[in-house]
Amino acid sequence: xxxxNVHIPYKKLNENIGLIKEKRLNLEIYFDATTLDTAKIxxxxxxxxELNYNPKFTFHAPFIDMSPGSLDRLVRELTIKRxxxxxxxxxxxxxxxxxxxxxxxxxxxxxYSDTWLKNSIxxxxxxxxxxxxxxTRVAVENIFEEEPETLTMLVKGINSPNLGVCFDTGHFNLFxxxxxxxxxxxxxxxxxxxxxxxNSGKSDDHLGIGDGTVQFDxxxxxxxxxxxxxxxxxxxxxxxxxxxxxINIQKYL
Numbered sequence: 001x002x003x004x005n006v007h008i009p010y011k012k013l014n015e016n017i018g019l020i021k022e023k024r025l026n027l028e029i030y031f032d033a034t035t036l037d038t039a040k041i042x043x044x045x046x047x048x049x050e051l052n053y054n055p056k057f058t059f060h061a062p063f064i065d066m067s068p069g070s071l072d073r074l075v076r077e078l079t080i081k082r083x084x085x086x087x088x089x090x091x092x093x094x095x096x097x098x099x100x101x102x103x104x105x106x107x108x109x110x111x112y113s114d115t116w117l118k119n120s121i122x123x124x125x126x127x128x129x130x131x132x133x134x135x136t137r138v139a140v141e142n143i144f145e146e147e148p149e150t151l152t153m154l155v156k157g158i159n160s161p162n163l164g165v166c167f168d169t170g171h172f173n174l175f176x177x178x179x180x181x182x183x184x185x186x187x188x189x190x191x192x193x194x195x196x197x198x199n200s201g202k203s204d205d206h207l208g209i210g211d212g213t214v215q216f217d218x219x220x221x222x223x224x225x226x227x228x229x230x231x232x233x234x235x236x237x238x239x240x241x242x243x244x245x246x247i248n249i250q251k252y253l
Contacts, residue, residue, distance in 0.1 A: 005026040005233040007233050008030065026056040027055055033065075036086065058095045059099070062082050067079055068123040069102070090134050094134060097136065117154065137162045137163070140164075143171055143175070190228070196234050197245070
């Protein structure tokens, strides 16, 4: 059976800790910048101790205003500073994968994609040095990408077995201009984690699996024909969406 995690922001862990322990969930924990600045190492150690059923972890890095390929050196330095804060927590939880946003969109970087790629490679090589010491892999997630080329360039440019792609089904459904088959043709073998949520193609609703227009049958069919064995992460933004996804994902495992 494939590993299934459930995405949850760190800020919501305490109010949901009973349900998490009852269902013995594997977790992808999201840390925003405020959490990184306010939570203490003792808080993280207490949480790790409370989750005493030995769950598996992945992390989701802060992403708002982060720009790992920025043309501005100071912005890149701030981005790396935030990522390094996360690695201090990673030493406690030892996540199998940390998911990052690559920070590319064609409207900001049109005409500067080569510079973005060069700067990004420098940033991710620095991130990978920290991750490899923890035996953690790094996954870059499709966000606004309309096609897979920039992620393909990034993965090939870095060329590390410890860096891959987090394929997000909801973002694909919302932003992609090319087929799912095209994405798998380009990055299918590099998928190390998948974010599973649904929408109608109009907004990023993070619905439960089956409540939108994402072609999950096709997604899992294509996934089976790759060399990938990714961690599957349910990323519903409500308890109802998570619980429905935990049921509906069973036929694909």
